[in-house]
Amino acid sequence: xxxxxxxxxxxxxxxxxxxxxxxxxxxxxxxxxxxxxxxxxxxxxxxxxxxxxxxxxxxxxxxxxxxxxxxxxxxxxxxxxxxxxxxxxxxxxxxxxxxxxxxxxxxxxxxxxxxxxxxxxxxxxxxxxxxxxxxxxxxxxxxxxxxxxxxxxxxxxxxxxxxxxxxxxxxxxxxxxxxxxxxxxxxxxxxxxxxxxxxxxxxxx
Ligand SMILES: CC(C)(COP(=O)(O)OP(=O)(O)OC[C@H]1O[C@@H](n2cnc3c(N)ncnc32)[C@H](O)[C@@H]1OP(=O)(O)O)[C@@H](O)C(=O)NCCC(=O)NCCS
Numbered sequence: 547x548x549x550x551x552x553x554x555x556x557x558x559x560x561x562x563x564x565x566x567x568x569x570x571x572x573x574x575x576x577x578x579x580x581x582x583x584x585x586x587x588x589x590x591x592x593x594x595x596x597x598x599x600x601x602x603x604x605x606x607x608x609x610x611x612x613x614x615x616x617x618x619x620x621x622x623x624x625x626x627x628x629x630x631x632x633x634x635x636x637x638x639x640x641x642x643x644x645x646x647x648x649x650x651x652x653x654x655x656x657x658x659x660x661x662x663x664x665x666x667x668x669x670x671x672x673x674x675x676x677x678x679x680x681x682x683x684x685x686x687x688x689x690x691x692x693x694x695x696x697x698x699x700x701x702x703x704x705x706x707x708x709x710x711x712x713x714x715x716x717x718x719x720x721x722x723x724x725x726x727x728x729x730x731x732x733x734x735x736x737x738x739x740x741x742x743x744x745x746x747x748x749x750x751x
Contacts, residue, residue: 549685554597561606569672581634588623608673610686614699616667660728666702695745705735
């Protein structure tokens with residue numbers, strides 16, 4: 547199985563949002579594909595967004611998305627697609643009022659032992675269940691590392707639910723180290739960090 551990654555583009559948005567909702571827990575998935583699509587349209591519009599997809603026979607098998615400036619990326623996304631995001635969120639709250647409870651938990655912010663929201667971040671990574679274990683996740687991670695290094699970023703962080711043992715094994719076997727824990731949306735997360743070796747001739751910050 548060949549793995550050919552492409553930069554995240556508008557033609558991928560709906561399929562990436564769909565995969566997100568199927569593969570990842572959390573608020574976006576709880577809100578559903580329409581709201582997730584609106585968020586991904588916003589991310590795509592941000593020049594700070596670093597994202598790749600693995601597409602094979604018209605199927606998006608996996609994607610990674612993050613940023614050297616995740617706060618800026620989220621701000622850009624809201625500015626770029628505030629109407630779509632509000633429409634998607636409203637529709638999901640009307641359909642599933644329980645989402646309000648998650649939103650309220652998120653508004654409370656991370657508890658003590660939280661993390662620096664300005665830190666470069668891998669925000670989302672997911673591979674379709676039927677394509678896992680074949681190297682797609684590793685290829686996405688490697689592309690994400692190269693793109694951050696090319697921007698002069700020398701370290702990034704990510705969050706993973708404590709009970710997501712598959713992802714924890716994946717990250718730890720790829721060199722990420724636990725940097726803390728926090729609670730959000732009534733869930734306990736581990737925060738992981740990775741120091742990226744500098745690319746030759748590249749200055750890191
Ligand atoms: C984590 C994930 C992105 C890895 O993608 P992938 O394409 O399966 O990754 P690769 O094939 O490159 O590597 C597989 C590695 O993942 C680890 N792994 C993944 N799922 C695992 C599981 N359920 N149990 C144990 N190990 C697992 C293994 O350590 C394996 O390492 P190895 O190659 O050294 O044996 C994928 O499993 C996934 O999408 N999971 C669901 C979404 C998710 O949890 N995302 C992360 C949220 S923070």
